[in-house]
Amino acid sequence: MFELIVAGIMFAALIFYAVTGDADYGGGMWDLLASGPRAGAQRAAIERAIGPIWEADHVWLILIVVILFTAFPPAFAAMMTALNIPFTLMLIGIVLRGSAFIFRKYDIKSHKVKRGWSLLFGAASFFTPFIQGLALGALSTGQIRIADGRVVSGFFAGWLTPFAFACGLFALALFAFLAATYLTVDPSTEKQVRNDFRLRALCAGTALVPIAFVVFVTSKHGAPEMYRGLTQWWAPLLIVATIICAIAALASLWLRRFVLARSAAIAEVTLILTGWSLAQYPKLITPDITIFNAAAPESTLRLLTYAVVAGAIVLFPSLFFLFRVFKGFSKEKKS
Amino acid sequence: MGMSLAFHIVFAAIGISLPVLMVVSEALYLRTGRPVFLELAKRWSHGAALLFAVGAVSGTVLSFELGLLWPGFMEKSGAIIGMPFSLEGFAFFTEAIFLGLYLMGWKRLPPLVHWFCGVLVVIGGVMSGIFVVTANAWMNTPAGFKIVDGKITDINPIAAMLNPAAAHEVLHMTLAAFIATGFAVAAIHAFFLLRDRRNVFHRSALGIALALACISAPLQLISGDFSARSVARLQPAKLAAMEALYQTQTGAPWRLGGIPDNQSRTTRFALTIPRGLSLLVNRDPNSKVIGLDQFAPNDWPNVRLVHWSFDLMILCGLALIALSMAVGWLAWKHRGVPDGKWILRAIVAAGPLGFVAIEAGWMVTELGRQPWIIYGVMRTQEAVTPMPKIAIPFVVFTLIYIFLSVALFFLLRRQFMQTDEPASELVTKNV
Numbered sequence: 001m002f003e004l005i006v007a008g009i010m011f012a013a014l015i016f017y018a019v020t021g022d023a024d025y026g027g028g029m030w031d032l033l034a035s036g037p038r039a040g041a042q043r044a045a046i047e048r049a050i051g052p053i054w055e056a057d058h059v060w061l062i063l064i065v066v067i068l069f070t071a072f073p074p075a076f077a078a079m080m081t082a083l084n085i086p087f088t089l090m091l092i093g094i095v096l097r098g099s100a101f102i103f104r105k106y107d108i109k110s111h112k113v114k115r116g117w118s119l120l121f122g123a124a125s126f127f128t129p130f131i132q133g134l135a136l137g138a139l140s141t142g143q144i145r146i147a148d149g150r151v152v153s154g155f156f157a158g159w160l161t162p163f164a165f166a167c168g169l170f171a172l173a174l175f176a177f178l179a180a181t182y183l184t185v186d187p188s189t190e191k192q193v194r195n196d197f198r199l200r201a202l203c204a205g206t207a208l209v210p211i212a213f214v215v216f217v218t219s220k221h222g223a224p225e226m227y228r229g230l231t232q233w234w235a236p237l238l239i240v241a242t243i244i245c246a247i248a249a250l251a252s253l254w255l256r257r258f259v260l261a262r263s264a265a266i267a268e269v270t271l272i273l274t275g276w277s278l279a280q281y282p283k284l285i286t287p288d289i290t291i292f293n294a295a296a297p298e299s300t301l302r303l304l305t306y307a308v309v310a311g312a313i314v315l316f317p318s319l320f321f322l323f324r325v326f327k328g329f330s331k332e333k334k335s
Numbered sequence: 336m337g338m339s340l341a342f343h344i345v346f347a348a349i350g351i352s353l354p355v356l357m358v359v360s361e362a363l364y365l366r367t368g369r370p371v372f373l374e375l376a377k378r379w380s381h382g383a384a385l386l387f388a389v390g391a392v393s394g395t396v397l398s399f400e401l402g403l404l405w406p407g408f409m410e411k412s413g414a415i416i417g418m419p420f421s422l423e424g425f426a427f428f429t430e431a432i433f434l435g436l437y438l439m440g441w442k443r444l445p446p447l448v449h450w451f452c453g454v455l456v457v458i459g460g461v462m463s464g465i466f467v468v469t470a471n472a473w474m475n476t477p478a479g480f481k482i483v484d485g486k487i488t489d490i491n492p493i494a495a496m497l498n499p500a501a502a503h504e505v506l507h508m509t510l511a512a513f514i515a516t517g518f519a520v521a522a523i524h525a526f527f528l529l530r531d532r533r534n535v536f537h538r539s540a541l542g543i544a545l546a547l548a549c550i551s552a553p554l555q556l557i558s559g560d561f562s563a564r565s566v567a568r569l570q571p572a573k574l575a576a577m578e579a580l581y582q583t584q585t586g587a588p589w590r591l592g593g594i595p596d597n598q599s600r601t602t603r604f605a606l607t608i609p610r611g612l613s614l615l616v617n618r619d620p621n622s623k624v625i626g627l628d629q630f631a632p633n634d635w636p637n638v639r640l641v642h643w644s645f646d647l648m649i650l651c652g653l654a655l656i657a658l659s660m661a662v663g664w665l666a667w668k669h670r671g672v673p674d675g676k677w678i679l680r681a682i683v684a685a686g687p688l689g690f691v692a693i694e695a696g697w698m699v700t701e702l703g704r705q706p707w708i709i710y711g712v713m714r715t716q717e718a719v720t721p722m723p724k725i726a727i728p729f730v731v732f733t734l735i736y737i738f739l740s741v742a743l744f745f746l747l748r749r750q751f752m753q754t755d756e757p758a759s760e761l762v763t764k765n766v
Binding site (some may be wrong): 028051053055056057058061062063065067068069070071072073074076077078079080084087090091092094095098099100102103296297299300302303307308311312315318319320322324325330 | 367385387388389391392393394395398399400401402403407409411412413414418420421422425427428429431433434435436439440441443444488490491492493586598656715720722723728731738739742746750
């Protein structure tokens with residue numbers, strides 16, 4: 001019972017991370033790809049958008065990890081052992097990206113130096129979510145095997161497969177799309193720059209379609225259980241809903257209904273992650289570790305649930321306040 | 336081992352204390368309306384922002400690293416001790432949110448609301464420090480579970496959090512963070528004040544930083560005594576190593592320095608205070624103190640390192656306490672921030688001591704726990720990742736942290752130099 005609640009909480013945190021933290025990575029990608037006569041203005045808009053919130057967004061990842069090791073310690077231990085290499089790479093990416101961003105912001109040196117930090121920031125913004133997608137994909141491949149609480153498949157299983165790479169690419173395109181869509185919304189950005197981001201969102205959103213198809217095709221051999229999950233009764237409903245959201249997002253972008261596009265994009269990401277979790281359920285690492293056999297004792301799970309609820313009571317009003325002050329969700333901004 | 340933590344502890348100590356300075360300064364500004372305090376609060380908030388950004392990154396690394404390096408430890412203890420980490424996550428989150436508001440909200444928030452955001456940053460920071468230290472305390476004095484037939488049962492995460500060592504470790508570490516940061520910041524401003532004695536900006540900064548450090552330092556003496564007595568009770572092997580006490584004896588001496596020798600089980604060339612340890616630990620100069628002879632040699636920590644680290648911590652701590660007494664006396668005598676040449680020089684010289692003491696104290700608690708990762712339950716050997724070529728990840732993480740520290744150092748320095756100009760303008764306005 002409580003293991004399901006905690007798993008649900010983790011899933012929610014994952015969605016929050018994807019729509020906030022990973023969108024920040026998307027911002028970094030567009031920073032690297034900023035081009036044309038308004039490249040500087042694009043970068044400024046990105047910095048304005050992620051500056052005040054990226055640290056908070058990042059904490060979702062920490063939260064996912066700490067909940068994972070509190071509630072499902074064997075799963076955590078196995079993931080960190082089997083995926084030691086990609087996770088280490090991801091951490092290097094996170095470190096470089098975070099430091100490059102603050103360096104760029106606080107280090108007022110020559111233009112050239114700043115450019116160097118930008119480059120590093122952008123490159124790490126590509127690298128990190130790619131690895132995240134890769135690692136998440138690896139968990140579904142069924143190649144990571146655990147026996148008697150020990151990883152027996154070595155350190156290279158799962159994450160070097162075509163399916164995992166497809167997942168990594170998918171993550172890249174998804175977050176690029178999400179970030180570009182967010183960036184169209186900010187009313188303080190000049191109109192032409194918002195249009196630049198509109199074009200970019202449309203491109204990334206369209207690119208998602210073939211990549212999603214590749215993920216699906218590679219899953220047949222690369223992640224058979226996931227493939228089976230995606231062909232169950234609920235799958236068509238979810239896929240149709242996802243496609244509707246995707247079309248809605250692209251159409252609203254086309255029609256310049258940016259706020260609507262943002263909502264549709266968030267819904268799309270949420271549905272994609274929902275589909276992934278449902279196909280994965282109840283496995284944390286296919287096929288050996290599930291929510292049930294890895295769960296911590298009930299006393300821990302119950303307390304954790306209470307703690308998370310108490311934490312959420314503090315957290316959500318604060319978060320709302322943060323976003324209200326900086327992202328103009330209220331009408332104050334317009335007045 | 337645990338290199339990352341050695342770095343993180345410094346980031347965290349500054350990250351906890353800088354917001355305190357910033358909030359005090361803003362409070363003074365709100366009370367007095369003097370722009371110098373506003374400028375200070377802003378400057379310190381930039382510092383806090385940098386540390387927080389680095390802290391967020393290094394915190395992410397650490398949370399993964401726990402599993403990447405110590406899967407065996409996490410698998411066993413995650414359910415027991417994950418709780419404070421989860422709570423820490425929330426505390427950190429709150430801190431992140433309100434720091435964002437504080438930094439970017441100078442113009443968007445009413446002054447009192449803005450100040451209150453700063454207060455919440457302080458609370459979030461101190462709380463996250465407390466939660467993490469309870470987890471470390473648990474590794475020293477595991478509680479909240481039972482082992483039946485080699486399996487862990489009866490898990491009680493609350494009892495694990497409120498383990499016997501939690502109280503003294505938390506108190507000692509929080510005060511240490513305030514003292515170390517207070518003196519380090521004071522040293523920087525004392526340095527600039529030495530060059531320009533009339534600089535109101537540096538004078539005010541020095542005053543606030545010294546106030547924090549000098550109030551905390553004498554309290555640390557009490558907390559240190561409390562810690563030592565708790566360790567004697569809870570981890571006698573650690574205390575014996577700290578004091579290089581090989582034989583159990585009544586009227587045990589207190590030793591400073593010397594060369595402990597495991598072979599002959601003696602400590603040569605040490606300064607000793609006869610019966611000092613017995614007096615300190617049990618408040619009775621003739622009482623018995625347990626020595627290392629009560630434990631099998633393979634359960635001993637590295638006696639030399641633990642003893643020397645402990646002495647280093649004590650010396651730094653005593654020096655800082657003496658300095659804070661001197662500062663307090665001068666401040667009382669002159670009714671103002673002390674600005675004599677020699678006291679300023681002493682403050683500059685004492686700048687790094689607090690952090691030296693933190694690192695040394697951390698070595699005492701970590702190395703003193705060896706060979707256990709969970710004291711008396713699990714050996715460090717059993718917990719480490721099965722990853723072949725274990726040196727590689729250690730080196731990788733160490734490099735990451737060195738990179739972060741160097742980055743931070745340069746950023747803080749630049750931050751300081753860069754805003755120095757407007758500060759001197761302020762000075763002329765204020766005089």
